[in-house]
Amino acid sequence: MPIPPEVTGDEIDDDVRQELMSLPKGLAEDVARNLVMVADLIDEDPEQAYAYSRIALRLASRVAAVREAAGFAAYATQKYSEALAEFRAARRMTGGVELWPVMADCERGMGRPERALAMAGEPEVQKLDKAGQVEMRLVAAGARRDMGQLEAAIVTLQSPELASSAVHPWTARLRYAYADALLAAERETEAREWFAKALEADKDGATDASDRLAELDGVEFVDAIDEDEDENDDVDGGRDGEPSGSVDVADETDVADDDQPDDRG
Structure with a gap:
């Protein structure tokens, strides 16, 4: 090539x-x-x-x-x-352990969340640095969700790292995963709070927390192409002779999504 x-x-x-x-x-x-x-x-x-x-x-x-x-x-x-x-x-x-979390996530990807969960309890996890341990926690929570254990996934994510106000490279993803799990459990008020906290820590646009917040707040985004079409409809009186009723509401913060993290990783 x-x-x-x-x-x-x-x-x-x-x-x-x-x-x-x-x-x-x-x-x-x-x-x-x-x-x-x-x-x-x-x-x-x-x-x-x-x-x-x-x-x-x-x-x-x-x-x-x-x-x-x-x-x-x-x-x-x-x-x-x-x-x-x-x-x-x-x-x-x-002989290193750095790849342990992503190896566990591969088990999830292959439809074997129970193996990923077992790996989360192995001694190798204690040898990981802080970032690796947080990553392992994310994988374990995802495995819990794969197995239908939503409340257990929420508990898995509750940790000193989640409670800390300090911002690290993994902070936004941890808060986002917690918010997403809360929302899946229909705890919308708490979910909104944690999506906001994820956005606050997401300096690099690693998540789509801003979009999730907008959805919870009922904000509707109108694509620029659709907006142009609506303007043309206004000039022409609309297809049925009535002005278009579209309203463009812009979010104050626009954060692009990378590797959206699914639960995997």
Whole structure:
């Protein structure tokens, strides 16, 4: 697959570059360039990212960083069985536990929430850093919801991290998951409060909390194209000779959604 000439491979992280030093120089450069393409495309075009990851995997399947990248590319395209296999391979190579939450989430993706829940109780979880432990909590709550245990999911998300006023990279997603679970339990007032708190912490637009708040408040968004059509209808008197009754109500805050996090992840 073609790679833009401006992609040199030097863009990769130092730790990945260190791993690639075990390869011949030319091969290492080819692998690095493919890994850069995976990282650049995984959000906007996961299928293309997956294709580049397969090339890197074919070139250097014994490199842990390559197996991990292949795992995330497969995960992004919902190939959960394949992703789990790659994550397990990477973990065998490194001995680390960082991939434990996403491995559990792959179990959910494969329709095995009970396995994900079992993984949430394994000793590996205690070895995770704070971000990893929060991620594991999100996965466990999602597994509870998969199993129809909504109240248990709500309790799972109740934690010191949720109660804290400090804002971390994972704060918005944790608050959002809690709000979503409350709403599913028909606790609308509490859900609105936590969607607002999620929005407050969501500086990067990782969630669609603003849209969820708008829905709860009964705010209706009118697409710009529809607005233009309505204006034309007003000029022409409308299809039935009556002025259009559309009203455009704009939300004060517009936050775009990334990786919307489904319950998975």
